[in-house]
Amino acid sequence: MLMDWHLIDCLRNDLPLDQDVYDAASWSSIVPLSQWTVLNRPNSIEIPDFTTGSWESNPHNMDIELTNGGGTTKITPVAPTAPDPEDELAQQWKRDHKEDADTKAK
Numbered sequence: 001m002l003m004d005w006h007l008i009d010c011l012r013n014d015l016p017l018d019q020d021v022y023d024a025a026s027w028s029s030i031v032p033l034s035q036w037t038v039l040n041r042p043n044s045i046e047i048p049d050f051t052t053g054s055w056e057s058n059p060h061n062m063d064i065e066l067t068n069g070g071g072t073t074k075i076t077p078v079a080p081t082a083p084d085p086e087d088e089l090a091q092q093w094k095r096d097h098k099e100d101a102d103t104k105a106k
Contacts, residue, residue, distance in 0.1 A: 025050040 010017050026047055037044050049055070083090050 022050045022055070 007017065007019070009015070029047055033045050033047060
């Protein structure tokens with residue numbers, strides 16, 4: 001849960017992510033490797049090094065102390081955009097909810 005919160009905090013505050021494609025590949029390999037281990041008892045298999053050793057020299061950018069963020073009060077505001085007049089889904093929603101708006105206005 002902490003990692004989910006950290007990911008959301010980074011996305012909200014325009015901070016660099018501490019995950020990369022190699023982390024995603026490693027995390028995605030857990031299930032197939034676990035299946036292989038269960039099917040080939042008692043043998044286990046190591047998680048492959050998808051970086052071919054580069055993980056040792058790559059900079060570590062995880063901000064454990066949360067000096068660059070960590071507070072959801074520091075959300076970067078998003079400029080509002082005008083709805084696209086050609087948006088068919090928005091037009092359908094307006095048609096479907098026109099009745100509700102008319103009822104509330106009375």
